Amino acid sequence: MSLRPTVDFLLYDWLGVQTLSERARFADHSRETFDAVLDTCERIAREKFAPFNRLVDTQEPQFDGEKVILPQATKDAWDAYAASGMLSAAQDHDVGGMQLPYTVEAAGNAFFAMASVSIGAGMLTVGNANLLMAHGSPLQREVFARNAFSGRFSGTMCLSEPQAGSSLSDVATRATPDGEGFEADPLGPRYRLRGNKMWISAGEHELTENIVHLVLAKIPGPDGKLPPGVKGISLFIVPKKLVDTQGRLTGVRNDVALAGLNHKCGWRGTTNTLLNFGEGRFPVQGEGLGAGLDGRGAGAIGYRVGEPGKGLSYMFHMMNEARIGVGMAATMLGMAGYHASLDYAKTRPQGRPMGPAGKDPTQPQVRIIEHADVKRMLLAQKAYCEGALALELYCARLVDEQRTGDAAAADDARLLLEVLTPIAKSWPSEWCLEANSLAIQIHGGYGYTRDFPVEQYWRDNRLNMIHEGTHGIQALDLLGRKVLMENGQGLQRLVARMQGTIARAMQRPELAAHAQALAQALQQVGAATQAAWATGQPTEALANAVPYMQAFGHTVLAWIWLDVALAALLAAPSPARQGRLAACRYFFHYELPKIGAWLQVVTQRDMTCAELAEDAF
Numbered sequence: 001m002s003l004r005p006t007v008d009f010l011l012y013d014w015l016g017v018q019t020l021s022e023r024a025r026f027a028d029h030s031r032e033t034f035d036a037v038l039d040t041c042e043r044i045a046r047e048k049f050a051p052f053n054r055l056v057d058t059q060e061p062q063f064d065g066e067k068v069i070l071p072q073a074t075k076d077a078w079d080a081y082a083a084s085g086m087l088s089a090a091q092d093h094d095v096g097g098m099q100l101p102y103t104v105e106a107a108g109n110a111f112f113a114m115a116s117v118s119i120g121a122g123m124l125t126v127g128n129a130n131l132l133m134a135h136g137s138p139l140q141r142e143v144f145a146r147n148a149f150s151g152r153f154s155g156t157m158c159l160s161e162p163q164a165g166s167s168l169s170d171v172a173t174r175a176t177p178d179g180e181g182f183e184a185d186p187l188g189p190r191y192r193l194r195g196n197k198m199w200i201s202a203g204e205h206e207l208t209e210n211i212v213h214l215v216l217a218k219i220p221g222p223d224g225k226l227p228p229g230v231k232g233i234s235l236f237i238v239p240k241k242l243v244d245t246q247g248r249l250t251g252v253r254n255d256v257a258l259a260g261l262n263h264k265c266g267w268r269g270t271t272n273t274l275l276n277f278g279e280g281r282f283p284v285q286g287e288g289l290g291a292g293l294d295g296r297g298a299g300a301i302g303y304r305v306g307e308p309g310k311g312l313s314y315m316f317h318m319m320n321e322a323r324i325g326v327g328m329a330a331t332m333l334g335m336a337g338y339h340a341s342l343d344y345a346k347t348r349p350q351g352r353p354m355g356p357a358g359k360d361p362t363q364p365q366v367r368i369i370e371h372a373d374v375k376r377m378l379l380a381q382k383a384y385c386e387g388a389l390a391l392e393l394y395c396a397r398l399v400d401e402q403r404t405g406d407a408a409a410a411d412d413a414r415l416l417l418e419v420l421t422p423i424a425k426s427w428p429s430e431w432c433l434e435a436n437s438l439a440i441q442i443h444g445g446y447g448y449t450r451d452f453p454v455e456q457y458w459r460d461n462r463l464n465m466i467h468e469g470t471h472g473i474q475a476l477d478l479l480g481r482k483v484l485m486e487n488g489q490g491l492q493r494l495v496a497r498m499q500g501t502i503a504r505a506m507q508r509p510e511l512a513a514h515a516q517a518l519a520q521a522l523q524q525v526g527a528a529t530q531a532a533w534a535t536g537q538p539t540e541a542l543a544n545a546v547p548y549m550q551a552f553g554h555t556v557l558a559w560i561w562l563d564v565a566l567a568a569l570l571a572a573p574s575p576a577r578q579g580r581l582a583a584c585r586y587f588f589h590y591e592l593p594k595i596g597a598w599l600q601v602v603t604q605r606d607m608t609c610a611e612l613a614e615d616a617f
Contacts, residue, residue, distance in 0.1 A: 001339045003114060004042060005576060007107050010390050014567040015397050020101045023404050034104050040084055041108035048073075048080045049115035056118050056269025057456050061205070061261055068204045068258070068271055077119045078207045081112065082151025087122045091133075095146055102403070106328060106396035110389065113332035117460055118269035123325040124202060127318040128155025128214055132237070135306045135314045139186055143247040144212050144237055154208040157318055158197040158215040158238075158275065166473055168312060169230045173197065173217040173277060175302060185303065186245050192299025193217050193238060194278035196259065203273030204240075204258040209249065211240040213256065214318065215277065215302060216311050227309075235311030236302035238277065242284070255300040257281040266459035277302075320417075322468045323425035324395055330464040331388040334432025337439030337457040338381040344452070345369035345378060345442055368442070377442055381435040383583040383591065387557045388428040390564050395424045415490035416497070419482045420556070422474040427553035429464035430471065436461050475545035478552060480538065483529055491529070498522055498559045505562050508569060510581070514562055514588045521555045521592055524599055531603040543610040548602045551595035558592045 011017045011034070018031040052073035062069045081087070089105040091097025112121040129148035132140050147153040164170040173195025177183075182190045193215060197203075204211070215236045218226040226232065242252045259274040278299035306314055349365035368374045398420070401413035436458040440447035447454050465471045483491045498518065505515035528548065532541040565584040571577045601608075 001342060003111065003335065003339075004038070006386060006389065007038065007110065009567075009571075009576070009580075010393050010564070011103065011107055013571060014390070014564055015103065015393060017101060017103050017397070020103070020400060020404075025099055025404050026101055028099065029101075034100075037089070037098075037100065037104055037108050038111075041086065041111045044077075044080050044084055045111035045115035048077045049112055049119050052077070053116035053118060053269075054450075054453065054456065056116065057266075058268075060263065060268045061271040063204075063258060063261055067206055068261070070205060070207070070269075070271070074119055074269060075207055077116075078151070081121050087126055087129075087151055088149035091149055096149060102399040103393060103396040106324075106393060109325075110328060110332050110392075113329045114336045116269065117329045117333055118267050118456075120202065120267075120270045122151075123322065123329075124157060125153075125155040127321040127325070128157065128212060130321060131214065131314060131318040132305070134317050135235075136237075137188055137305075139245060140188055140237060140303065140305065143187065143243060143245065144239070147210070147247050148212060152208060153210045153212050153239075154202060154205075155212045155214065156200050156203050157315065157322070158200055158203075158213050159315065159319075160198045162196055162198045162274070166470060168216065168233065169228070171195075171216055171218060171233060172226065173215065174226060175217040175219050175234060175236055175304075176299070177219075178299075178301065187243075188237065188303030188305065191217075191219070191236060191302045191304060192278060193236060193302045194299045195276075197275045197277065199262065200273045200275050201267075201270055203271060203275050204261075205271050209241075210243065213238040213240070213275070214305075214315070216315060217302070219308055230312050231309055233311040234308045235305040235314045237305060238300050238302040242301060252284060253282045255280065255282045255284050255298070265462055266456070267463050319468060320421055323421055323474075324392065326464050326468045327388070327395075327424040327426075327428045328392045330428035330432045330461055331385060331392055333457050333461040333464075334381065334385040334428065334435035335389065337436040337454050338378070338385050340452070340454050340457070341381065341439035341442040341447075342369075342378055344446075345374055374442055377438040379583060379586045380590070381438050382579065383561070383587045384428075384431040384435045386580070386583060387561050387564075387587065388432055390560050391420075391424055391427065391557065394560065395420055412493055415486065415493050418485060419478075419490040419494050422478040422482060422549065423553045423556050425468060426465075426471055426474040426549060427557060429461070429467070430550070430553075431557075433458070433461045433465065471549075472546060475549040476542055479529075479532060479545045479548050480542055484533075494556075495522060495526070498555075501559055501563045501566070504566055508566070510569065511562065511565055511584075514558075514565070514584065517588055517592060518555070518558050518562055521558060521595055524595060525552055525555050528599040528602045532605065535605070539610065540605045540607065543605065543607055544601045547598035551598040551602070554591055554595050554598075558587055561587045 020026045021029045055071055055073055059071050085098055088097040089100045090102050093099055125148050129145040132145040148155050161171060175191040175193045178190045178192050215238045216233050217236055218232045219234055220226055239254055240256055242250045242254050244250055255278050257276045257279055259276045262272040264272055280298050284301055345368050348368050350368050352363055353366060398413040398417050402410045439454040440458060443452055443454055446452050502515045502519050505511040561584040565581055568577050568580040
């Protein structure tokens with residue numbers, strides 16, 4: 001079973017991505033060039049990623065005392081991905097990019113995520129470079145971002161700390177100016193960083209010449225104390241190996257040391273690290289490194305990005321990209337399990353039909369796909385995973401609108417993305433994980449063994465509810481910020497789009513009942529939003545933020561499926577068309593009704609969980 005027909009339908013028949021070639025930025029492209037990119041991604045994913053997914057799961061990264069050892073297949077996959085040009089796919093021609101729409105880039109990356117999310121591709125490296133293109137100095141963009149786009153350097157994001165986790169206001173890594181002339185360094189104001197960062201994906205390896213760490217740290221005040229809260233956080237470029245202004249390695253290792261590899265449930269092919277900055281294992285003395293690097297004070301050399309105290313706002317540029325990337329990874333892991341369990345269900349004989357004929361043990365067994373409950377589990381997976389893929393590509397299309405649309409369309413896309421980003425990250429990480437669980441169930445006892453891939457897909461996917469902001473954090477962001485921001489403008493724009501789909505679907509007899517159900521769900525979500533904030537007390541409003549997000553997400557996915565179904569009705573009759581309409585029907589009959597229970601506790605501002613005393617547990 002191939003993913004490509006689904007991708008083609010969503011890109012061209014639903015989103016109309018081919019029309020983007022009418023815009024000046026994408027004028028060199030057409031559906032033919034988009035297809036060529038997808039062909040390349042599909043081929044590399046099939047040849048360099050998929051065959052080694054189990055290998056990288058069993059041969060975890062090892063540290064030999066000097067370097068991290070990864071399977072050769074990981075290096076080959078990285079080199080093939082870099083050579084494809086996908087690291088700079090959406091960048092300008094003059095920096096070596098293809099000026100592809102981000103929607104096409106996201107669709108291309110879906111093939112890699114499905115083939116082996118554990119090997120990884122370029123999500124963090126691209127996000128790192130994109131942040132520097134947006135907020136770095138011209139030389140920082142030239143030296144660090146462009147070398148990342150070529151695949152020569154890779155990148156990370158260093159936020160969490162062992163004692164702080166997701167509580168970034170408690171970041172304790174400090175950055176002190178490196179001597180009197182620290183502001184004169186051409187690569188940016190130069191600091192010495194000391195601290196520890198935890199959960200750093202791809203934090204140490206030999207896949208690239210250099211690793212560019214983007215590190216959040218605080219600059220001490222005149223009293224030597226770190227400023228409280230997130231407003232005191234600044235952002236720094238801390239390369240593993242120091243470079244000159246031409247991007248050439250100087251031969252000097254920066255004081256960034258691997259403190260340990262985290263051994264994970266899934267994503268085992270990607271190194272996940274604890275890093276120490278400025279512990280003195282690689283003291284930078286500065287010989288031959290240029291003016292000012294005279295060894296004043298121990299610490300890792302870091303170059304400040306932008307203004308002091310604005311580091312978190314800069315980092316959100318990368319974090320929001322990463323959240324959509326995590327949503328896509330979760331989606332494609334779910335899709336991989338769906339395809340595997342569908343293939344299994346078509347070939348596995350077990351049991352006999354219901355009714356009198358099924359009681360005759362001499363009759364041949366039927367394939368399990370003929371059982372209603374197996375069809376239920378397959379249809380649930382299809383509804384979750386194809387719906388999530390549509391959502392991720394829709395968000396990617398909004399990115400293109402924000403970058404290349406007129407002022408009104410760009411602002412509309414910006415507001416919609418603000419509201420949808422928590423859903424794009426959280427919904428697939430919960431429900432495509434459930435799809436992986438159903439894939440195991442379809443395999444029965446075999447699904448629990450390593451003879452089949454579905455248990456690995458589940459293990460890999462379990463990380464995504466934590467990755468790049470936990471489920472609870474996304475819920476607080478949605479109900480506490482996104483639906484309220486700019487006087488609720490983002491939510492209002494989303495409601496308007498949903499109402500547009502409802503109006504069109506009401507004209508189609510096949511979809512009118514679904515349209516009515518979505519309209520009712522939309523009213524329920526709106527009423528719950530108002531009821532949650534009725535007292536104006538955040539403690540009460542946010543006590544049930546996760547159930548709110550679950551209901552909100554299900555309503556968004558119902559809208560996505562209704563919109564996709566409208567496009568499917570325009571296609572010629574086919575099994576694929578029948579399947580999409582059935583998945584839409586499944587979602588409206590089996591999934592959307594769940595929102596009532598979730599919204600009840602939100603509307604009542606139920607404090608059962610929030611007020612329970614610790615010792616009652």
